[in-house]
Amino acid sequence: MSSSISSLRMAPGARGMSTVELAVGLVTVTVLAALLITLTMLGVAQAGVAESSAQIARQLARGDQQAARQASERAPGSVRVEQRSGGVSVTVVAEAPVLGIGKVPVTATAWAAYEPGQHA
Numbered sequence: 001m002s003s004s005i006s007s008l009r010m011a012p013g014a015r016g017m018s019t020v021e022l023a024v025g026l027v028t029v030t031v032l033a034a035l036l037i038t039l040t041m042l043g044v045a046q047a048g049v050a051e052s053s054a055q056i057a058r059q060l061a062r063g064d065q066q067a068a069r070q071a072s073e074r075a076p077g078s079v080r081v082e083q084r085s086g087g088v089s090v091t092v093v094a095e096a097p098v099l100g101i102g103k104v105p106v107t108a109t110a111w112a113a114y115e116p117g118q119h120a
Contacts (some may be wrong), residue, residue: 003042015066017075021095024120030043032055033075034099035099037099040098042066042096042098042104042106043054043094045076045094045096045106046096048094049075049076049077049092049093049094049106049107049108050092050108050110052071052074052075052076052079052092052108053075053079053090053092053108053109053110054090054108054110054112055071055079056072056075056079056090056092056109056110057087057088057089057090057110057111057112058112059071060081060088060090060114061088061113061114061115061118062110062115062118063115063118075092076092076094077092077093077094077095077106078092078093079091080092080093084111086113086114087109087111087112087113087114088108088110088111088112088114089109089110089111090110090111090112091107091108091109092107092108092109093105093106093107094106
């Protein structure tokens with residue numbers, strides 16, 4: 001009977017291994033969660049600049065300067081407008097924070113054809 005009890009004992013140095021494995025697992029889960037949050041925030045920032053650029057281009061193509069100005073004021077970053085022969089191109093650039101890297105520029109460009117009678 002005593003031989004079976006001694007065979008169940010842990011090997012020397014194996015004590016605390018589950019604690020180490022748990023700690024490594026928690027660090028891994030935390031890093032992955034931070035990465036997923038960062039990617040989600042980049043996606044949200046990209047969607048914001050894309051929506052802003054499309055909205056401003058649409059308003060300018062319709063000839064609604066006041067609505068375009070209001071949309072530009074609400075844009076999450078800087079706005080650049082280029083008037084072209086067949087339409088208007090709007091680029092919005094914003095900076096999104098990325099953990100461990102800093103701020104990363106996020107850009108979106110939208111083009112809209114002028115409505116009839118809106119541009120010579």
